[in-house]
Amino acid sequence: MNGIDYGIVAILASLLGIVLAGYFTKFISKQDRGTDLMKKISDQVKEGARTYLRMEYKYIAIFVAVVAILLAVMDTVVDGNPPFTAFAFLVGAILSATAGYIGMVTATNSSAPTTQAARFSLNKSLRIAFRGGAVMGMSVVSLGLLGLSAVLLITNFLTDDLGATLTYVAGFGFGASSIALFARVGGGIYTKAADVGADLAGKVEAGIAEDDPRNPAVIADNVGDNVGDVAGMGADLYESYTNSIIAALALGWMAYRADIVPPLLESPVDGMGLEIFAIPILIAAAGIIASMVSIFFVRTKEDASQEALLNALRQGTYGAAVIVAILSFIIVYSLAPNNLGIWGAVIAGLVAGSLIGYFTEYYTSDRYKPTKSLAKSTETGPATFIIQGIASGMESTFFPVIIVSGTVLLSYHFAGLYGVAISAVGMLSTLGVTLSTDAYGPVADNAGGLAEMSGLEPKVRQRTDALDSLGNTTAATGKGFAIGSAALTALTLTAAYASQVGLTVGDFSILQPPVLVGIFLGAMVPFIFCAITMKAVGKSAFMIVKEVRRQFKEIPGLIEGKADADYQRVINLSTQSALREMVIPGLLAIVVPVVVGLVLGPAALGGFLIAAVGTGFVLAIMMANAGGAWDNAKKYIEQGHFGGKGSDAHKASVVGDTVGDPFKDTSGPSLNILIKLMSIVSLVFAGFIANYGLEIFL
Amino acid sequence: MNGIDYGIVAILASLLGIVLAGYFTKFISKQDRGTDLMKKISDQVKEGARTYLRMEYKYIAIFVAVVAILLAVMDTVVDGNPPFTAFAFLVGAILSATAGYIGMVTATNSSAPTTQAARFSLNKSLRIAFRGGAVMGMSVVSLGLLGLSAVLLITNFLTDDLGATLTYVAGFGFGASSIALFARVGGGIYTKAADVGADLAGKVEAGIAEDDPRNPAVIADNVGDNVGDVAGMGADLYESYTNSIIAALALGWMAYRADIVPPLLESPVDGMGLEIFAIPILIAAAGIIASMVSIFFVRTKEDASQEALLNALRQGTYGAAVIVAILSFIIVYSLAPNNLGIWGAVIAGLVAGSLIGYFTEYYTSDRYKPTKSLAKSTETGPATFIIQGIASGMESTFFPVIIVSGTVLLSYHFAGLYGVAISAVGMLSTLGVTLSTDAYGPVADNAGGLAEMSGLEPKVRQRTDALDSLGNTTAATGKGFAIGSAALTALTLTAAYASQVGLTVGDFSILQPPVLVGIFLGAMVPFIFCAITMKAVGKSAFMIVKEVRRQFKEIPGLIEGKADADYQRVINLSTQSALREMVIPGLLAIVVPVVVGLVLGPAALGGFLIAAVGTGFVLAIMMANAGGAWDNAKKYIEQGHFGGKGSDAHKASVVGDTVGDPFKDTSGPSLNILIKLMSIVSLVFAGFIANYGLEIFL
Numbered sequence A, B: 001m002n003g004i005d006y007g008i009v010a011i012l013a014s015l016l017g018i019v020l021a022g023y024f025t026k027f028i029s030k031q032d033r034g035t036d037l038m039k040k041i042s043d044q045v046k047e048g049a050r051t052y053l054r055m056e057y058k059y060i061a062i063f064v065a066v067v068a069i070l071l072a073v074m075d076t077v078v079d080g081n082p083p084f085t086a087f088a089f090l091v092g093a094i095l096s097a098t099a100g101y102i103g104m105v106t107a108t109n110s111s112a113p114t115t116q117a118a119r120f121s122l123n124k125s126l127r128i129a130f131r132g133g134a135v136m137g138m139s140v141v142s143l144g145l146l147g148l149s150a151v152l153l154i155t156n157f158l159t160d161d162l163g164a165t166l167t168y169v170a171g172f173g174f175g176a177s178s179i180a181l182f183a184r185v186g187g188g189i190y191t192k193a194a195d196v197g198a199d200l201a202g203k204v205e206a207g208i209a210e211d212d213p214r215n216p217a218v219i220a221d222n223v224g225d226n227v228g229d230v231a232g233m234g235a236d237l238y239e240s241y242t243n244s245i246i247a248a249l250a251l252g253w254m255a256y257r258a259d260i261v262p263p264l265l266e267s268p269v270d271g272m273g274l275e276i277f278a279i280p281i282l283i284a285a286a287g288i289i290a291s292m293v294s295i296f297f298v299r300t301k302e303d304a305s306q307e308a309l310l311n312a313l314r315q316g317t318y319g320a321a322v323i324v325a326i327l328s329f330i331i332v333y334s335l336a337p338n339n340l341g342i343w344g345a346v347i348a349g350l351v352a353g354s355l356i357g358y359f360t361e362y363y364t365s366d367r368y369k370p371t372k373s374l375a376k377s378t379e380t381g382p383a384t385f386i387i388q389g390i391a392s393g394m395e396s397t398f399f400p401v402i403i404v405s406g407t408v409l410l411s412y413h414f415a416g417l418y419g420v421a422i423s424a425v426g427m428l429s430t431l432g433v434t435l436s437t438d439a440y441g442p443v444a445d446n447a448g449g450l451a452e453m454s455g456l457e458p459k460v461r462q463r464t465d466a467l468d469s470l471g472n473t474t475a476a477t478g479k480g481f482a483i484g485s486a487a488l489t490a491l492t493l494t495a496a497y498a499s500q501v502g503l504t505v506g507d508f509s510i511l512q513p514p515v516l517v518g519i520f521l522g523a524m525v526p527f528i529f530c531a532i533t534m535k536a537v538g539k540s541a542f543m544i545v546k547e548v549r550r551q552f553k554e555i556p557g558l559i560e561g562k563a564d565a566d567y568q569r570v571i572n573l574s575t576q577s578a579l580r581e582m583v584i585p586g587l588l589a590i591v592v593p594v595v596v597g598l599v600l601g602p603a604a605l606g607g608f609l610i611a612a613v614g615t616g617f618v619l620a621i622m623m624a625n626a627g628g629a630w631d632n633a634k635k636y637i638e639q640g641h642f643g644g645k646g647s648d649a650h651k652a653s654v655v656g657d658t659v660g661d662p663f664k665d666t667s668g669p670s671l672n673i674l675i676k677l678m679s680i681v682s683l684v685f686a687g688f689i690a691n692y693g694l695e696i697f698l
Helices: A003-029 A036-078 A084-118 A122-159 A162-168 A170-206 A218-256 A275-296 A306-335 A341-364 A369-380 A382-395 A398-429 A431-453 A458-500 A513-554 A567-581 A583-600 A602-638 A648-684 A686-692 B003-029 B036-078 B084-118 B122-159 B162-168 B170-206 B218-256 B275-296 B306-335 B341-364 B369-380 B382-395 B398-429 B431-453 B458-500 B513-554 B567-600 B602-638 B648-684 B686-692
Strands: none
Touching: A003 A084, A003 A122, A003 A275, A036 A084, A036 A170, A036 A218, A036 A431, A036 A567, A084 A122, A084 A162, A084 A170, A084 A218, A084 A431, A084 A458, A122 A162, A122 A170, A122 A218, A122 A275, A122 A306, A122 A431, A122 A458, A162 A170, A162 A218, A170 A218, A170 A513, A170 A567, A170 A583, A170 A648, A218 A275, A218 A398, A218 A431, A218 A458, A218 A567, A218 A648, A275 A306, A275 A398, A275 A431, A306 A341, A306 A398, A306 A431, A306 A458, A341 A369, A341 A382, A341 A398, A341 A458, A341 A602, A369 A382, A369 A602, A369 A648, A369 B513, A382 A602, A382 A648, A382 B513, A382 B648, A398 A458, A398 A602, A398 B513, A431 A458, A458 A602, A458 A648, A458 A686, A513 A567, A513 A583, A513 A602, A513 A648, A513 B369, A513 B382, A513 B398, A513 B602, A567 A583, A583 A602, A583 A648, A583 A686, A602 A648, A602 A686, A602 B513, A602 B602, A648 A686, A648 B382, B003 B084, B003 B122, B003 B275, B036 B084, B036 B170, B036 B218, B036 B431, B036 B567, B084 B122, B084 B162, B084 B170, B084 B218, B084 B431, B084 B458, B122 B162, B122 B170, B122 B218, B122 B275, B122 B306, B122 B431, B122 B458, B162 B170, B162 B218, B170 B218, B170 B513, B170 B567, B170 B648, B218 B275, B218 B398, B218 B431, B218 B458, B218 B567, B218 B648, B275 B306, B275 B398, B275 B431, B306 B341, B306 B398, B306 B431, B306 B458, B341 B369, B341 B382, B341 B398, B341 B458, B341 B602, B369 B382, B369 B602, B369 B648, B382 B602, B382 B648, B398 B458, B398 B602, B431 B458, B458 B602, B458 B648, B458 B686, B513 B567, B513 B602, B513 B648, B567 B602, B567 B648, B567 B686, B602 B648, B602 B686, B648 B686
């Protein structure tokens, strides 16, 4: 087999994944959608989600067009090449947007069937919700690998220059990152603004229940779950997934041409042949196959306990990991029998992904000590609850950092910087199934809201709550996985960047003052980014509160339940506000690395990126885990501990939970995008920065 | 003049400073201490502070003895040298403890005279409080420079080897850091545990006012202000002050011997003579003289407004800066006319110190927009108040990081890494007066508490409140200054460490995986440290609450005001608890860098330190400023804004203020110690780590 054949294998695996996603989509469309009221409400949520996507895609279209033109200018006018970076950028962006669209529409389509099924069978309900999530999981990996392979094959065919192709393909990652920016940051602001706005105006001011249909913000709130947790998470991991492969290709190039150009650091894979590029692509293809097999075999008995359900899902993800481990051994053994260390890097990545997931669950689930003792701290009021939550979130950074550090050292030992990138590819290879279990959560959450709003019998809500609680666990694991993989991906992108700017290892020394200053600036930027996104949630939520107040005042009969609220207006408002508030953090992520590189020099940018990745990683874990723990501690109290609902402890826990909302659903996850986007921007503009930097301080 | 003469100049300046401190101590002892009740209460606070110090010094004695023996073993057995590191360590520790003792006893002696004077004259009261603080300011700089110069002269005389002397003298810095650890971390836990414990058990549970003498924790709370804000701040800055000089000497050595050993990075000062060592010492001596002059000329009219009072204090600090600028020009021009860049570095440091102070005030004072709009966010409850506070704290990291980065680049440009160290010396040269304005705050705060507890006429409390509010401003400025100088000092210590482990610039490259992993670990450690110190406050506060409950139950007549509370027991309990909780974070700061260096290698430790300094700096600013802003927003509401005292907005602000307590007074300031201590430990053990490291991953 030659290079083209490997590309075709990857494309075939991707197409199989797309077929499976199509099959599940059809499966869900054939399910019963329940009562007329259920249909009506779920259509409103679906319509709201579509509204958001339509508007978002309008903004994205403008943004993508502008960036594509800039990239084309850089390619053609500045560098004198054909505009392949712009081409790769467009494909990456369009396919990410497509995956997000398919996943989100299917997720909104799945909530009514899930609720309806919950009236009769917990397990059938779980199955529908899981398959609803699996459409997102399979779409992301299939479209990601399909697009990347296609761009590689086409560009290489047209240029007949592998080195140049690998430079252009970074554009694909930039495209993926741009969509992730809109989906994750914009979506994160949307979802929490709608959530906080709905709570403040409804629960607090008007005194009506959560999910009460009289609240004009209630549909926006439900849309938000899909926008943030489905589309946002999907785009985030699409970005990690494709970028980890891109970084492996770029770092593979260093080893491949080690005979011509001395690499930055010597590595065990130096001098390998073209198989160095085939391996990451084939591992990804193996991951798609493994995910399909394991998704299909996730089955439980009809009377399974919740623990058994959770185990069924877990067996899916662990099963996929085992299959990838076996297939990747075959791949490495056939293609590079003298470099079996590459396989070691794959295993390091797979193990690291599972471990990070475990520790995230440990620090956020109410089945373990940290969240239980956090719940106890509500006894002395909201202040101690918040202090303990922040302390616990900070403490929870320990294991993920140790795990990622260990993975870096091990995989570097096995196969140099290329090995580090391969460990990221390995970690993300089972994304098809891990993302499925992840996207299942919001479907179950929405199903619960739907049961409430349609006034179904209480046992339905109980069942959907059970599913939702299961979803919380998988969501926690998924969040940890998203953060860990983002850190590893961003790290390898940074290494890829460093390999392209034509400096020596010593130039990147921490003793060089520009690098040192870069490290200081890099440590700061995640904090600034969080500050901006948190304030954005506050501003947007305030606008929603004002609109809800207006509707209660101006729509006659609304508060009595005799007139319908104008849900659409709140949805439009949230969407506009979220997208507007996203502009500044988004620009920050794109402009700052270029400015640092041009003003302080390419070495300073290296220090900047490493520190931003390190600090952003730590801060993201802290915020996600503190937020998750507050949320679950509140739920734990609501189960009747420490006085249960309505007690002072419960009131204190509500304050902590609200603080945690932007922590865990806006700022924390947005940091994943920040660190990857800044790294891929640096990689795309590496040549530009190296040639045109001022470097006034070097 | 030769080297010894310069040392004698420094010693003379220090002795003058000590004379001034003695004069002020006598001045305060001659003041009227007011009514019998005032005397009794202030004696209790003084006795409490002494109790704390006695116990603390018992722990310190053991700790210092153990470390001194270890250092002596390292010097003699391992390296085959006389135990000069141990000697320097002992002198550094003992003098720091002495300065802390003098400063704290004087501060507690000053509160009664300040209160008494406030019954007749606002200005006289200010003057007493300021002079009470000035004893701490002058003791710190005088004993610091005196001890350091003496150790340098003695060790150089005995060894007759300047290079070895400069290695040994790092032990002095380690001694200073060890005391700072106890004073700042232990003191920080003590002060907030007592504060939170007194509030929870008194205000919340028993429903009695703050500072009510029936509350058994009230004296401990007042002791805490002195322990944390006077002794803690003093030891923190003693550490920065002496360590910045030590780093300048160590980095000066690199330039001095540039003809023999090629330095890590070339620098404009390469090849300078012995004057390279005289300059930092003489600048420090000039700073002492400048501080004395400006302290003496801080005077106001009897009917001055509060703005005028603040300006008088400011003129003191700015005046000292101008004097240092002039004197240091003369010093550099006389000793190194070809290296006037060194003077540029001094100016960069002086300007940076003032700028950081200004921006700290901007983000925490209720006279500016951030705190005003933060106060407004209480209208939607405690959760939004906390989110906004954290966001604002994160945002406030921008300018300090930019300022320190600019200072590093400029001073490096002027005089290489030596210049960076000189900028830290310059920033800290006016410490005598800046620390005086800083230590004035707790004296005024205590005077207010005393007025309350002794039942003096309301106008006294009004006056002391005015003084306290002035103190809040200077405290904010001082805190920013402490953080900024800690970052710059730690940075130069790290550079000094790197210069001593015998590696090349390229070994410290961020592309070397051990360095990269070091950066990840370094970014995490400040978070872990904060988690531990925040949890320590919670644990200690809980013990105090239990004791207060016990006393209310078991002491007959206490709650009716007929029997005295057992204050001493609460003080003992707080002290023991604080010192016990300090052990783990303290060990962490000392052991972790050595372990990182031994296991991952000396280059990884370099990456670790840089990242820890960067992230610790950013996190410290965020925590200090968020805490300060919450506190001042609460006070702003208490002045009658947004409903004033008792309103829902006020209740929300109390929650935020309590969250902020460990932020701004325990964890945030403790980070200053963490980053400096880890750097100086690395410098002290540099040779050991270089020779005995496993470096399994290199």
